[in-house]
Amino acid sequence: MAVTTLFRLLCGALLAAALSLAPPAHAGDEGPILIGVSGPFTGGSSPMGISMREGIRIAAAQVNAAGGLLGRPVVLLERDDEARNERGAQVVQELIREGVVAGLGIVNTGVALASQRFYQQARVPVITSVATGSLITRQFLPPQHPENFVFRVSANDTLQAAMIVEEAIERRGLTRVAIFHDATNYGQLGRDDLERALAERGIQAVAVERFQLRQADMVTPLRRARAAGAQAILTYGIGPELAQIANGMARLNWRVPLIGSWTLAMSNFIDSAGPNAEGARMPQTFIPEPNTPQRAAFLAAWQENTGNPRIPVPPAAAQGYDSMLLLAAAIRQAGSTDGDAIREALEDLREPVEGVIMRYQRPFDSINHETIVSTARIYLGEVRAGRVVFAYEEDRRRASAP
Structure with a gap:
């Protein structure tokens, strides 16, 4: 048809x-x-x-x-x-x-x-x-x-931060994470939500890096996070700067998970990061x-x-x-x-x-x-082949349920 x-x-x-x-x-x-x-x-x-x-x-x-x-x-x-x-x-x-x-x-x-x-x-x-x-x-x-x-x-970001931390700490078993957030209200309040979600598990970020909109150099803060022993980068920002983070990680040949808020699904992140966006994960209300x-x-x-x-x-x-x-x-x-x-x-x-x-x-x-008052209506997305898909088959089944 x-x-x-x-x-x-x-x-x-x-x-x-x-x-x-x-x-x-x-x-x-x-x-x-x-x-x-x-x-x-x-x-x-x-x-x-x-x-x-x-x-x-x-x-x-x-x-x-x-x-x-x-x-x-x-x-x-x-x-x-x-x-x-x-x-x-x-x-x-x-x-x-x-x-x-x-x-x-x-x-x-x-x-x-x-x-x-x-x-x-x-x-x-x-x-x-x-x-x-x-x-x-x-x-x-x-x-x-x-x-x-x-x-x-x-x-809301309280729910999203809980999912981001759950993915990094509970599903992946990581204990040393860095937070990268932009300087807007969105980024700073999102950082607060991430820190609270980590604190509930008795964990403190090994590095917290604040960046400006249109900031091009992410290599320097990434080096600091790597030196601190970060096993993953948790993000709160928007597409252009998130792409700079992914591209900076590639330049450093530093391959750790990139897990962040829903904005990792933005087309200007996926397009600007290209292959470096692959594997990034984020909460999504709709895939x-x-x-x-x-x-x-x-x-x-x-x-x-x-x-x-x-x-x-x-x-x-x-x-x-x-x-x-x-x-x-x-x-x-x-x-x-x-x-x-x-x-x-x-x-x-x-x-x-x-x-x-x-x-x-x-x-x-x-x-x-x-x-949306719980994570029951939120799914974890992943960038694969330049598009966002369900990271977990169980989420796909859940999204298809009436």
Whole structure:
């Protein structure tokens, strides 16, 4: 069966299911429903941002093909935050002034912490599609903030750090590890999570190396880590600098495992490191295999919309897609675009949402604003032949289970 035909059949079934769950559309000519989408669409973080944006676009197109929301079309207002904290804050304020009823996106932890406060102040819900810093959904908690308008679909760094350390210490039996992290909020908070996960096992990193964005020389800190007896490198950074680490290890002819956060799946790490990326391992919420009908439809839609089967950062794309579906379900249930009504609906979604990452059944409540609360929905990926695949067959089987 042709890919396009398969895509149409699968999407038709998914859209029919979505329509069956929706309340009757509201009549009226109120104009489109505006949803803000922000992320880094240029620069070193752009593979994540572009993947996320395309995932959101695919989901929004499906929502509109099914009649929109409350009888109105969805329009995405997209803004490039350039992975800069100050730009991210400016972008969110602009989107709120333009009348968005909710926000989606945000890739970089620092940008999220700097910008989501404006959504909170305006009482406009935001579903963070990608950023993983553990503080993100805890920035506005009671009693200081009676209602929290920040939700998330990505896997937070506390969970990821636990998986990274488990892979290095328990599965591989290593006891001497080095931590390499970038100087952003993401890197520094990720380092903290790694150090806590190591401390729970009575282990301290033999070296901790902090590097800047666009830093080219990783050989010098790698030499220090090697001299300290490191048996593995644990990372928290993004693609370009992670590639410098892998390439620096190759120049030193130092072959130790490279295990890090989910960003080791970024296309600009894999492409820039080339053969030196092989074997790198990282937690992933989505590895692009058509092992469920929803994933098959999504992968077909990606190729249909982009003309390219390769997704630069698959988890970012899948999480973007799911965040749009969850928001759409909340707006349908609320029967309103009021921010408080949407937040209340997100905290009590009564009908399941068939996503790419998972089937969401009451994913949030008034206390928990995370869809992923354990490692059960996270898998260990590995770079093989220039693509990310399941590191363990048991994870592949688990991901295929209903």
